[in-house]
Structures are given as structure tokens and as C-alpha cells.
Amino acid sequence: MQALTDVTVADFTQLMAGGWSTQKLGDMGADVIKIERPTGDVQREMSYRGTLLDGTGIGYLTMNRNKRSVALDLKTDEGHRAATKIVEAADVLVHNYRPGVMERLGLSYDDITEFNPEIVYVAISGYGSSGPYADRPGQDLIYQAMTGLTSYTGRAGEPPTPAGTVVIDEHTATLAAMHTVQALYHRERTGDGQKVETNLLNAAVDLQCNELTYSMNVGEDLDRGEKTHGHPYLYPPYGIYQTDDGHVAIGMAPLETIADTFELDSLAEYDGQRQLFEHRDEIHDVIESYTETRPTDDVVDELVAADVQASAVRYPTEVPENPQVQHNDMILELDHPNGGTFKTTGIPVDMSSSEPAVARSPPGLGADTRDVLGDCGYSDAEIDRLEANDVIRVAGDSRE
Numbered sequence: 079m080q081a082l083t084d085v086t087v088a089d090f091t092q093l094m095a096g097g098w099s100t101q102k103l104g105d106m107g108a109d110v111i112k113i114e115r116p117t118g119d120v121q122r123e124m125s126y127r128g129t130l131l132d133g134t135g136i137g138y139l140t141m142n143r144n145k146r147s148v149a150l151d152l153k154t155d156e157g158h159r160a161a162t163k164i165v166e167a168a169d170v171l172v173h174n175y176r177p178g179v180m181e182r183l184g185l186s187y188d189d190i191t192e193f194n195p196e197i198v199y200v201a202i203s204g205y206g207s208s209g210p211y212a213d214r215p216g217q218d219l220i221y222q223a224m225t226g227l228t229s230y231t232g233r234a235g236e237p238p239t240p241a242g243t244v245v246i247d248e249h250t251a252t253l254a255a256m257h258t259v260q261a262l263y264h265r266e267r268t269g270d271g272q273k274v275e276t277n278l279l280n281a282a283v284d285l286q287c288n289e290l291t292y293s294m295n296v297g298e299d300l301d302r303g304e305k306t307h308g309h310p311y312l313y314p315p316y317g318i319y320q321t322d323d324g325h326v327a328i329g330m331a332p333l334e335t336i337a338d339t340f341e342l343d344s345l346a347e348y349d350g351q352r353q354l355f356e357h358r359d360e361i362h363d364v365i366e367s368y369t370e371t372r373p374t375d376d377v378v379d380e381l382v383a384a385d386v387q388a389s390a391v392r393y394p395t396e397v398p399e400n401p402q403v404q405h406n407d408m409i410l411e412l413d414h415p416n417g418g419t420f421k422t423t424g425i426p427v428d429m430s431s432s433e434p435a436v437a438r439s440p441p442g443l444g445a446d447t448r449d450v451l452g453d454c455g456y457s458d459a460e461i462d463r464l465e466a467n468d469v470i471r472v473a474g475d476s477r478e
Contacts, residue, residue: 079107079432080106080107080432080433080434080435081106081107081259081432082103082106082107082108082259082262083107083108085103085107085108085109085169085170085262086108086109086111086167086168086169086170087100087103087104087108087109087110087111087168087169087170087171087172088111088113088161088164088165088168088170088171088172089110089111089112089113089145089172090113090171090172090173090174090175090180090185091112091172091173091174091202092119092120092121092174093120093121093137093174093247094137094141094244094247094248094251095174095202095246095247095250095251095254095278096172096173096174096202096251096254097119097121097137097141097142097251098140098141098247098248098251098252099172099200099202099250099251099252099254099255099258100112100145100172100255101141101142101143101144101145102251102252102255103170103172103255103258103259104143104144104145104437104438105143105144105425105434105435105436106259106432106434107432107434107435107437108144108170109146110144110145110146111145111146111148111164111168111446111450112142112145112146112147112148112441113148113150113152113161113164114147114148114149114150114443114444115149115150115151115152116149116150116151116444116468116470116471118149118443119138119142119443121135121137121138121141122134122135122138122443123135124137124138131414131420132414132416132417132418132420133416134414134415134416134440138440139412139414139415139420139422139440140422140423142440142441143412143422143436143438143439143440144436144437144438145438145440145441146438146441146445146446146449146450147441147442147443147444147445147446147447148160148164148444148446148447148450148451148470149443149444149447149470149471149472150447150464150469150470150471151468151469151470152183152185153183154469156464156467156469157464157469157470158183158184158185160451160454160456160464160469160470161185162185162193163451163454163455164450164454165185165190165194165197166193166194167453167454168194168197169196169197169198169262170197170198170199170200170258170262171185171190171197171198171199171200172200172202172254172258173185173200173201173202174201174202174203175203176203176204176213176215177203177206177207177208177212177213178213180201187199187201187273191271194271195271196265196269196270196271197271198258198261198262198265198271198272198274199271199272199273199274200254200257200258200261200273200274200275200276201273201274201275201276202250202254202275202276202277202278203275203277203278204216204221204277204278204279205277205278205279206275206277206279206280207275211279216278216279218244218245218246218247218278219240221246221278221279221281221282222240222241222245222246222282223238223240224279224282225279225282225283225286225290226286226289226290226293226299226300227240227241227245227282227285227286227289228240229299229300230289230299230300230301230302230310231302232302233302233303233304233305233306234301234302234303234304235304236302245285246278246281246282246285247278249281249282249284249285250276250277250278250281253276253281253284254274254276257274257276258274261274288311289310289311292311303358303359303362304359305317305358305359305362305363305366306318306319306325306362307358307362308327308329311355312330312355313351313354313355313358314333314354314358314361314362314365315328315329315330315331315333315336315361315365315386316328316329316330317358317362318391319362319365319366319369319370319377320366320369320370321369321370321372321373321374321377322370322371322372322373322374323373323374324374324390324391325374325390325391326369326374326377326378326381326388326389326390326391327388327389327390327391328365328381328386328387328388329386329387329388330387331381331386331387333345333348333354333361334346335384335385335386336365336386338384339380339381339384339386340365340368340369340380341368342364342365342367342368344364345361345364345365348361374390374391375390378390397409398421406424407424407425408423408424408426409421409422409423409424410422410423410424410436412436412439412440413439414439414440415439415440415441415442415443415445416442442473443471443473444470444471444472444473445473446473447461447470447471447472447473448461448472448473451464451470
């Protein structure tokens, strides 16, 4: 049995910080009921690089497996009543609306605990529910910039550089899922539900525990090197180096090991971590003078044979061919809601019991409205009436 079997999640989320967190709960076995407006989650139509996958946004497909879709209009009395019935039977409610929205919808924590006092109520916001920035809009890039991450990413002399993926959204989603499970465990022991709040600003600070601790205690910011170093406070050989046909990443290793492996006697003059850091650009050039003359695979083989962490720099289209990625089952093929299949990333954890699993591919809009409302006590005639009055949307509805 999966860990969250018999746990029902009322999912009022969209985009990654919310949607990915509830997908993680679904992977653990929870029955995640995705409550969407009749026009659908915004990510259903959001393109990446101008591209949809068979008419559906890739972000939607990425973050909505193991969910059931109910499409209803929360701004109508009957839509609100239907949502309330779903929440009444739920163990968890998750939303990532801006502060005040759930209150205006009559679905605040205080509202919900009036009829479901044991609910685990998870609120994800940009900056928190109170404070001087609480009402500000935000997005992943903003939190990276606000907390210093963009200032030490990239090379010296270049503008502040954001990460290549939405690391703050991703970390926030993981924190939200982890602490939802914590709250469920607490409820199992005590019988008490609770409100769980996390936000992207906190996640951005948490993600940089090493970097911010360094700067706060040493009293200096992290400057960037002129080369493709792997990190602003680590010393060589840690970094990325050009090869004859690409690039290679080299991890932390004694410099004498690199000197012996590549027969670079000039590296012997550098000694001690401080000196290595201070001369990181010139040491990078010495190492690259060797790697740029050799094929990538040969450089990697030489380093791995010397027990040095190393990898060719790969592109996303190459990742599915990685033999370890294949062995770990990290690429899945799921059913597309519009027909056919698509590939996506797998579940990154193995467990000897309560194994996470994919039981449902991402649902079409309103695919489960009829079933879920039926579970809540609505008759077929009532559901037909709600559909006719545009309160809900069910699978196969052809409206624009």
C-alpha cells in the first residue's frame, strides 16, 4: 500500500510551486482532486518556447499526473457549494493563490475548519501571508534576484545571471509536499489538523544555506571568476572545461591528481585552498590547455579511471540516452489527455515499502467532474443541470 492511500487532497493550485507539490502527493498515493476553473488551469494553454505538445501546455503535462480534474466556477454559489463538498471530504487542501483570494472565495482556513476541523490546510504564497511584501506579485526570477542568487551565478564581468531552471518554484513545491506529509503524520498522532504556510521567498533563502551563511558571517559577497567555474566559493579543478568536441565538468578533486592524470607539472606550484581559489582563473586555463586538445569521452574516461568526478556536458535531448538515467527509470511515457503518449520525468525516490507510483496520466479538463460530484452526493440530473448552467465543465464539453 502506498503511504498516502486513503488521503484525499483538494488541489486549488496552478503553475509549478503549487502543481508540482500536489503531484508529489499523488505520486505517494493520495487522491488528488484538481479543482480548475471551467476554462482550465492556465498552464493547459501556456507554451514553452512557443510550443504546445499536441495542443496542451508542457507545464500542465509535467505537473498533473496522478490527479483527477473537476472543472467548476468558484464564483457562482453552486460552484462554491460543490467545492465545499469536495473540501468537506478532504484530508488536505493546497492552494497557491495570492494572500486574500481564498478569504474572498469563502475558503480560508477559518472557513474550512468550521466544517472540517481536522483539515491540513497548505497555503503557498510569494512572500508570506503578512509583512511589507505580502501583496506584491512575484515569480521565480524575482526571488532569485532578491536573495542574491543571480549575483553570483555566471562569470565575472557579465550581468547577474539567473539559474537555467525555476529552482525556487521547484524547491518551494518540494518543501510544501514534505511539510504536508509532516502535518499528516502529526494529525495521525494527535488527531489535530493545522495550517501549513510556505512561500517562495523563504524557499529562495533556504536553498542558499551555504552561500548566505558564508556572506553573513564572513561579511563579503561572493565574487565570480572569469572562467566557467562551478561555484563562486569553491576552488579548482571544480568547473567546466572546453574539450576538442564539447565540454567536460570536473568535480572536487586534489589538484595533484589532476596534475598526474593530465601530466601538467605546472600545477604543482599551487598549494592550499586559499591559493587555489585566488588563482582559479589561471589554474582553469592550465587545465583547459590539456582538455581542449582531447575528445570529451577520452577526458572523462581518464578522470573516472583516476577516481575523479567527471561528466561530459550534455544537452536535454541527450538525457534519455544516459544509461544510468534509464536504469533508474527516470523517464516515463504517459498517456496524453488528447490522445497518444508523451515522455516526462519519473519519480526520483525508491522505497522498499509504500513505493510511489503513477496511477493516472494528466487528466483532460473536467475529465472527473461527473465522478467526483457523484461521490459528493450529486445525482446525474443535478450534474447535468450544473453543466447546462455553465457552473461546471465535464469531459467532452465542446465549449470554447
